[in-house]
Amino acid sequence: ESANSSNDTRENFNNISLALDWYPWSNHVGLFVAKEKGYYKDNNLDISIYTPSDPSNILQTVGSGKDDFGISYQTDVILAQAEGIPVTSVFAIVQHPLNSIITLKSSGINRPKDLEGKKVGYPGIPTEELLLNTVVEYDGGNIQKVELINVGYDLVKALISKKVDAIIGAYWVHESFIIEKQGLQVNVLKIEDWGVPDFYELVIVTNENTVKNNPELIRKFLDSTVKGYQYSIENPETGINIMKNSNPEIDTKLETAGIKLLLPLWNEKDILFGWQDKTRWKNLASWMLDKKLINNPVDLDKTFTNQFVETSNGGR
Amino acid sequence: MAGDFFLKGITIISIENIKKTFMVKNNQIEVIGNINIQIKKGKFISFVGPSGCGKTTLLNIIAGLESPDSGRVIISSKPSKEMIGKIGYMHQKDGLLPWRNVIDNSVLGLEINGIKRTQAYEIVRPLMKQFGLSEFEEAMPWEISGGMRQRVALLRTVAYEPEVILLDEPFGALDALTREDLQFWLLQLYQKLNQTVIMITHDIEEALILSDKVCVLNDSPCSIVKNIDVPFEKSEKHRNTSNVEFAKLKSELSYAIRE
Amino acid sequence: MAGDFFLKGITIISIENIKKTFMVKNNQIEVIGNINIQIKKGKFISFVGPSGCGKTTLLNIIAGLESPDSGRVIISSKPSKEMIGKIGYMHQKDGLLPWRNVIDNSVLGLEINGIKRTQAYEIVRPLMKQFGLSEFEEAMPWEISGGMRQRVALLRTVAYEPEVILLDEPFGALDALTREDLQFWLLQLYQKLNQTVIMITHDIEEALILSDKVCVLNDSPCSIVKNIDVPFEKSEKHRNTSNVEFAKLKSELSYAIRE
């Protein structure tokens, strides 16, 4: 909505806003590179980027048309659609779950069943609880024997201060790295290995209306964004440095390390960057339905579309 | 004779069948029994009576600050409630505003009645001098003595020249000399402006010196037990204390109070 | 003769070269010039003087509440600061605690001196009766009249029977009758307990009736201009007002004040 109404101030320029799922980190590098290097400007887009406190807010602001684009999670898009929020995923940034179960190597927890009789810290949100549930039961464990503790968003501190034995909801490309920086060794249990359907961790969402009425805007935005990521994939360290221009707070060392883990997750070989596979959406949605995370099936055609992925990659 | 004296002039204050009861804890205390009195314009009336008999309560009712349980007070043909602000009332407690200095406290009445501060200063400055407060214009209320506070309160009450003035023990905290000065000043003022004054006092001599009429009240409940018209002319007042008739009236009043 | 009278007994209060200056805005006001006075145990002294001359300030210094700029006050061989709490001081403002009812205000002094509330009630109840406050035990301070408040304050000061009593215009808000009753009562009390009393008053007659000695103060700065020893015996006091010598002393004092 704002994209349409505010474009006459500077002729042909569209002011667009983008809400990030988290504070700027290496995963967002493409967006900032595209901004700094003028890729958005090339497409007559004037972008402003901000971070709301709670990632689930993004779907509400995008759903209401306040923000044009947002970075969100695949699970959240399904949850939002189930409650009738008109958001559609138009691009998958990260091809696999980053969310994982992380434990210290010293704890001796090597598989989900080992969590029995242990304390697991989670950020208090229902999705994480059910992910754990699935993982433990898949491994033949009894979830009743696992003590779940809501530790808020500071998962890592809870883990390394040994208040809990494992955490779920942390990214194995970020938190695990942070823990290792403290001189500790970690065990990562990737949830997709233990019965949780493989999903796209990060997706770009926009409003259903925009998809219908202003596909050109999405195309332009994705085109610029992809260019930004392409550049970062080719020059990861320069990318981080460019990002630091507009985000002086970031720790270059940490992010440079992080980006190396992320590179293979963005643009998998043989797959078009941003492509979303319908069966993966279907599997995740039915898993969520199964776990009563949502109460009704969602219309998958509304939750995502690939119509912009080809054109945005097609330029090259 | 006395009745005659008071039939002259128009009645400005008419107090009719006032009754008042207070609830203290679970006891009902009848404070004012049944008080009736008519006061003519330009007269000076004093009330004397034992402590706690209800003098202040009566004055509050006359001023329109409290409602009587029954009866009414008419001032200038209006219920006293509607006359609030046209009556100058000096309360027993001085009620100086702690955030204002002496001169700003003095001009409060003028200010409320729409006169600009600077102009009001000009009006009160000569009075300040007469009241012996000139040196203390800038002092805060807690920096002046009890008697000074009383003088400031009196000054504040008279400065805006209301038609009716109610005074609740205006000179209680003053020494004899200062008191005499102010009594004399008050007498002159009220003669000049033809104001109507009601004063509460404990001092029979003071009552006789200043008033046209002295009412003796007694307690439980408060009612008028004696009414004395003071037969001296306004002009000769304040010089009659050694007079024989003065002494006679004084002892008559003392006797009435003691009953 | 007068000097003789006062040489008897031991000095309990010694006021030595007291000076006091206040800063009001940027003016330095010399309030107390140089006051010297010795008071013997069991005597009753009155201070009279014009409003604002510094009487309250002097009493505050004697009580140890304020420090003089120079000089000192010795009570029972100790600096007055150390005697705080052993001196009963009835301030000019009654200072009743608004959150306590009349009887609870009356027992405050006893309570502070370690007597249990219930026991303290027993002690003050007879006094309450004598002070005409019995009916108002449960009343809150704002529910009683100005004179009653003053009586409560007096009661509170004397109830715990301090050796030295300082009274700042204790009867200012009382009518003649109530005042006489309390004066008489006070006289009896102080004779019985052999207390030393310093009283500030505006009433020369009151000063003569009650005191062994009357000091006349004047202002700018405050100093003692006259010292009169009252030659009546304690027992005959209160009945001497029509006496010739009484009249002579009274006019002598009035004259001293007017100077």
Place this chain on the structure above:
Amino acid sequence: MINKTHEKYDLINIISLPTLVILSLLIIWQIITLILDIPKWLLPSPITILMEIYNNFSLLIRHSLVTIQEIFFGFIFALILGIALAISIDKSSVVEKSIYPLVIASQTIPIIAITPLLLVWIGYGIFTKIIIVALISFFPIVVNMVDGLRSTDISIEKMAITLGANKFQLLTLIRIPSSLPYLFSGMKIGISISVIGAVIGEWVGASSGLGYLMLQSAPRFQTSLVFASIFFLSIIGISLFTFIQVLEYKLVRWNRFSNY
């Protein structure tokens, strides 16, 4: 007679008028959500919220009880701590100048930033929540109580001194009673914001309470359950506030008469 009509008027005031105002607000809200077609996931209409409350009543009550418990203990703790601190600040200028800044500083620290510390040191039980409630609500109590103690009338204090009051008696008999009107203002502020303290506390380390319920509902976009929780929180807050106000009315009615 006069009293009777007065009472009647009061009754209208106390019950009908506020109800009317709040009801009309709810109606306006309902109409706005209808006219502007505001989706329920963004701002549910009052009717939707009411339905949600009806459907989840026992759930809401259960979680409310947990939250009320946290508020209760946290506030009591805050009250004790706040009064004790205020007395020491009032007594000693050393304490004032060294501790008061720390107290102020404690208020500028976003609790979320130190919850990890609290969690690591205190753990995930109810005690952490009590601490957070106390941390949030003790500040208005301290500030008001200090100012209340300092507002003690000098003349009254002098009077007590001449009666022989020692420091302790001065405090208990004079300064504390005369600070009560201020303390009550502080308590009213404290109790209101302690509600939010409990919620914040529950966002971390809880498995029950209205804050936890909100935390569960928000990411699922069950906005009407979030608002139902908020509704319960408000009721709790208003009730506690009113309770303290009634207490205040009983205890410090003298305040208006202090000079009379």
Place this chain on the structure above:
Amino acid sequence: MINKTHEKYDLINIISLPTLVILSLLIIWQIITLILDIPKWLLPSPITILMEIYNNFSLLIRHSLVTIQEIFFGFIFALILGIALAISIDKSSVVEKSIYPLVIASQTIPIIAITPLLLVWIGYGIFTKIIIVALISFFPIVVNMVDGLRSTDISIEKMAITLGANKFQLLTLIRIPSSLPYLFSGMKIGISISVIGAVIGEWVGASSGLGYLMLQSAPRFQTSLVFASIFFLSIIGISLFTFIQVLEYKLVRWNRFSNY
């Protein structure tokens, strides 16, 4: 002579003593982190924080300025709103009974729970932050100001009425001045918690400000930068509090003498 030594003592009090206390606290903190070997990600030592401040000074200043701006406008807004609301609540029992509960309710709503609404309706510009600062800090102002207005001495009010004061004059000449001591307590509380309001505001959605900086650094485990931000927030809070206290001292020194 006496004055001189007094002054000297005061100077010791004002500068040396608190500095000493705070310094010794810092030293104890430093020693504890060393002895207990508390890792820097959990609780950095004062020296680490100091180094962090030194290294990021211009960054911290830049973000501070943003936060200060939000606090300033938000607090001014809160002050105006709070005083206006307090006056209407004091004046009309209808307003009191219908609006006051809403005001209390507004304090029990966790702002984070309504961020979507704020973002959609107000956006993530400075205005949202100002609103949140105002929302958080106006409450103590309202409560204290209402209580202040209500504490007006009845006898003083009666005196003004007999002088002819109308409702407006009663308010401006009597009730407002006599409520100032309470208002200042409210302002001191308000300004302190407005700091947290700004942080929460920046949390709702921002790209600068100390709150943003903190919440950016926290997930990166840059705990010392978090503490450096907290340090700056505290300094801001303490300075603003002190500023209001100085103002209070100038304006309501009369408070202690009201009865004398």
